Amino acid sequence: MSAGADAPGTQAGTGHEPRPSQGVLFTQDIPALDETIGYRGPTACGAAGVTYRQLDYWARTGLLEPSVRNPSGSGTQRLYSFRDILVLKIIKRLLDTGVSLQQIRVAVTALRERGVEDLARITLMSDGASVYECTSDDEVIDLVRGGQGVFGIAVGSVWREVEGQLAELPSERAGEPVAEHPSDELSARRRARRTS
Template sequence: MVSKGEAQRSAKSNAPAPMQEALFTQDLPEEMTDQVGYRGPAVCRAAGVTYRQLDYWARTGLLEPSVRNPTGSGHQRLYSFRDILVVKVIKRLLDTGVSLQQIRVAVTVLREHGVAELAGITLMSDGASVYECTSDDQVIDLLRGGQGVFGIALGSVWREVEGSLSEMPGERAEDETPAAHPGDELRERRVRRNAAG
């Protein structure tokens, strides 16, 4: 992912818009930190992806859960609020035809930002490359240069995910017990297959 700010330094400030500053303060609720995580089915509902996609992305390293990423069966992955934002962005980029290679680069750059910083970023793409914009001037520069075909304002993605997760329970990483987890369809299938075989 190319940072437009690195390509064209301007004297303008890269601060988020005042509305974003008001919405996204430094004092994030615990649910938006890496202390609380959400299980796969909740992530799928909030981001609009299938469990199979989410599992594949975790196994291939595209997006590994940051709260808890266990190995072996019987343990649940826990995704942070930031992880879910990135999952939703991956889905949108895939839906618009951006290559998986470019998405991997974009995800790497997004993971370097703090969760509060994500609200001030707009991702722009021409279908081949993805650009990180942190100011309105950078977005306008891309559009003038004919590079921006579509954009994803992470602030609006943030609000969508926050609304989706408001009804879903989060849990802390240390709350894990080896008991069966409702909603873990793949684990239930493995248990049935191993019992029958």
Template sequence: MLFSDDLPELDDEVGYRGPTACKAAGITYRQLDYWARTGLVEPSVRSAGGSGTQRLYGFRDILVLKVVKRLLDTGVSLQQIRGAIEVLRRRGVDDLAGITLMSDGASVYECTSSDEVIDLLQGGQGVFGIAVGKVWREVEGELSELPSERAEHDAPPARAGDELSARRAARLA
């Protein structure tokens, strides 16, 4: 099924650290870091605020990371991917499930109905498609088995048994 609307609500305060985001999206930490620094996919829950702070990526961020990875794997240029990501950024989370991204290897097209997909294919366009709703469910399954944390906007939380983190938290308090 290409188009579906029955996706759950997301908690904007729940985030995933970089290694967890990488595992769920199937990318390397080097890719994650580069894409964050260049503004392709930035963490929406908490950005890095200097040495010792951890970026926290929201569910939607990880969804976009996985879509970027799929586009790269099919040979789409990073420049074209940036254009596709802009389309995704302009949409709300609720709209993402209804998008299928199609590409002919040079351009990325956004389809929101089966008719648009058929029209694109009949016109000789489109080599592959990514149903974002399906990717959503894949990311949801991956993240259900991985650790998350709530965003704390003042300071990173001290982990139990982590003496250095406890000292930093005490110093900041």
């Protein structure tokens, strides 16, 4: 993420500390996450609004690898954490607004280094070329006044969207034997072969 010399948004990954004040946009109660619970690729795609091809490409190129379980061989399912899916949805929104994949990689690296509570209090602003990280509504206002912010993504709002989408979807716990998902076509074929 970047910030200009006069930009109030904090440049991620540079050691600049965000302002401690939190405004109205940033007051969210974020529940603790169980990092051992994961979601399979198709579920992650549906919740984040990305295609499986995008998800696979981003995992293979290191943009966003699944943090619960990364496949180690044939037949192993990727499991994405809630936080992974949150970042996927942010990636999708940035891409949709024309931000380059290079800028998104910088933003994702900075987001992944954040603690969960910090992450939920960030608003990402962009002018279509650069991504700015704001941690107070004063920073958002200063960016807009300076003509640098064209659109914003309140990460806390995206958090609530993803939480709602995943509430009814199947999840798995890391370390448990890999169960066949009932809607997985490959799993259905395996079951059919075993029974015949």
